[in-house]
Amino acid sequence: MLDLIYLIGGLALILVGANALTDGSAAVAKKFRISDLVIGLTIVAFGTSAPELVISLLSSIKGSAEMAIGNVVGSNIFNILMIIGCTALVLPMKVGEGTMSKEIPLVILSSFVLAFFANDILLDGGTVNVISRIDGLVLLAFFLIFMRYTFAIAHNGSETESGEEQKIKEMPGWKSALFILGGLAGLIGGGQLFVEGASGIARSLGVSESIIGLTLVAGGTSLPELATSITAALKKNSGIAIGNVIGSNLFNIFFVLGCSATVSPLPMGNINNVDVAVLIGSSVLFWLVGWFFKKRTITRIEGALLVICYVAYTGYLISQQASV
DSSP: OHHHHHHHHHHHHHHHHHHHHHHHHHHHHHHTTOOHHHHIIIIIHHHHTHHHHHHHHHHHHTTOHHHHHHHHHHHHHHIIIIIIHHHHHHSOEEOOHHIIIIIHHHHHHHHHHHHHHTOHHHHHOOSSOEEOHHHHHHHHHHHHHHHHHHHHHHHHTOOOTTSSOOOOOOOOHHHHHHHHHHHHHHHHHHHHHHHHHHHHHHHHTTOOHHHHIIIIIHHHHHHHHHHHHHHHHHTTOHHHHHHHHHHHHHIIIIIIIHHHHHHSOEEOTTOOHHHHHHHHHHHHHHHHHTTSSSTTEEOHHHHHHHHHHHHHHHHHHHHHHHHO
């Protein structure tokens, strides 16, 4: 009963926090003439990825490597297939040309980098697949490069991704800061409550740690991204919605996994190449749907396709758990 209360209370906090964060960050973007995409790639993405950082770091410190890796891999898959899919179902999203040619390819690159680091047995003849401290430091170096690129976008004054003047509420600086900080607090606190409730329910049903990491924990820690992206799309801030997912995915692999592996090497355990292949496939599909049907617009049909892919992957994980 307590786990169910955590689950529902966490979801409520996440929804309230997402709305406050979107309003606050959009107001900052308008005030400083920063594009929605840059705000989504930085403030919103890092804020909504804070639950992944906390969960993965704690899991790494406590020796639960599968939870740490599964959280990141599962969250990134959820971000693309469910968040982009559900957001497009609510409202088709226009994707900027720069996003198609630069930012989404970075997401694909990050997935391949993880695949290389996670295949010591296949590529280097090792005895076990592990993301080492050296791998972690390299991931952090990639993160610094990404941050340099993002600040370059802001400096060059990239245009709003939707190509339209957005109707954003103006508010004084102190109020914007209050909305952003309050929104982040609601997202992080709500995410932790949700994960605690969901994990308690899953463990009572005898589900393995890797499956919990790939599904419930990943989905729970990604709820802030889902709520923020849908809220941003409804307010016609598609740059924040898409930038949020791109920034979160890059933050998760380069920074969250980088920090976690630097603290303690992460054996892959039951997180295998099927899961990594789904991550790569999802990233490539994200890029492809931007070009099909209606150029540089993710339509409702494409959104439905992404959601169906996630349901199929979840079904595969459940079937694997049942066969154990």
